[in-house]
Amino acid sequence: MYGIYVHIxxxxxxxxxxxxxxxxxADDMFDKYIDALLDEADEYAGATADTVFIGGGTPTVLDAGQLERLIKGIRNKFRLTGSCEFTTEANPGTLTADKICALLENGVNRISVGVQSFDDGELAAIGRIHSASEAYDTVNRLAEAGFQNINADIMTALPNQTAESLRRTLKTAVFLPITHISAYSLIIEDGTPLEREYSQGMLTLPDEDTDREMYSDTIDFLAQHGFTQYEISNFAKNGFECRHNEKYWKCRKYIGLGAAAHSYIDGKRFYNTSSLREYTEGNKRSDDVTILGEKDMISEFMIMGLRMNEGISGAEFKRRFAKDLEDVFGAELKRFTANGLMEKKNDRYALTRRGIDVSNSILCCFV
Ligand code: SF4
Known part of the structure; x- marks a missing residue:
């Protein structure tokens, strides 16, 4: 069963x-791009999928008719299961009533809203196009329209963010009709305007200790309000874990459609050109294909699986690699378990709360 990722x-x-x-x-490219994307989907026509995730970018910059054409096209090309989780990302400030209607009427059953913060100053500092109240209204409008599975993306370690302002954002979020929260720290990427501001000393960012404290507070606060952490950066009400993202963490196969989209099929990773022109002119796929050897697959299985609170299963490891987990990683598992960074429950190993705090240094031991 595939997951399908569609990049807008x-x-x-x-x-x-x-x-x-x-x-x-790039509004003048939208229609041409949808045509090219549906052409690409033809390559996989008839494949069965139980998750679809339309991400971006901002899928909801497309107008209602374009969204409908895209979603109907995907539905026609693939065999989607009856319980298929069908997510679309949405940016507050782009979701009009007719777009919400087009999403609902065409079977989108999960929406991921890029809220980021409910503090207008923090939103302005990172250049978001919407205000806090627009994000708030968007979530409420989606719920009123009938969406029962709504994610809010939240960012931490933002310029000028404090433990108190993050707490206010989370407090606002948990009283909204949402079922899932993704909370990622801001990363200052090379070549971005934020990086230039940072290098010129124009930004005040929370220090590492505050960032860690914020993360820890986030886990506790969300747990108190019914959102259980199930992955390092993801929290859900019971039964609302994101099944599409679980495919990545569980190293399952997925098809990526659209410019820059990545696919993982039968142990091969490949990706599409990031150039809009090349993609729409038919020169879609990069020749760069990575065939994962057993060692790579084992590393990925460990690194991705340990991101999840349920951890990794010895039985699953054996089924995939015909080896005992303890024979391959016995020393590491013993060391991390002995010093309280991992715990073993039945046949599963998972990071403890302390282990999650230092997850980067633990995960690199499985490379
Ligand atoms: S972070 Fe902003 S610019 Fe980047 S894809 Fe999301 S909405 Fe677009």
Missing amino acids: PFCVKKCKYCDFVSFPN
Whole structure:
């Protein structure tokens, strides 16, 4: 069973921190791009999928008719299961009533809203196009329209953010009709406007200790309000874990459609050109294909699986690699378990809360 990722590389305006493949002011390309994307989908026609994720960029810059054409096209090309999780990302400030209607009527059953913060100063500092109240209203409008599975993306370690302001954002989020929260720290990427401001000393960012404290507070606060952490950066109400993202963490196969989209099929990784022109002119796929050997697959299985609170299963490891987990990583598992960074429950190893705090240094031991 595949997951399908669909990349819509268009935005109203670039956020200051963004290094994703997304292009502002490219409205005249939308229709051509959808045509090219549905052409690409033909290559996989008839494949069965149980998750679809339309991400970006900002998929909701497309107008209602374009969204409908895209979603219907995907539905026609693939065999989607009856319980298929079908997510679209949405940016507050782009979701009109007719777009919400087009998403609902065409079977989108999960929406991921790029809230980032409920503090207008923090949103302005990172160059988001919307205000806190627009984000708030967007979530409420989606719920009123009938969406029952809504994610809010939240960012931490933002310029001028404090533990108190993050707490206010989380407090606002948990009282909204949402089922899932993704909370990622801001990363200052090379070549972005934010990096230039940072290098010129124009930004005040939370220090490492404050960042860690914020992360720890986030886990506790969300747990108190019914959002259980199930992955390092993801929290869900019971039964609302994102099944599409679980495919990545569990190293399952997925098809990526669109410019810059990556695919993982039968142990091969490959990706599409990031150039809009090349993609729409038919020169879609990069020749760069990585065939993962057993060692790579084992490393990925460990690194991705340990991001999840459920951890990794010895039985699953054996089924995939015909080896005992303890024979391959016995020393590491013993060391991390002995010093309280990992715990073993039945046949599963998972990071403890202390282990999650230092996850980067633990995960690199499995490379
Ligand atoms: S909305 Fe997302 S993809 Fe678009 S510019 Fe902002 S961060 Fe980048």
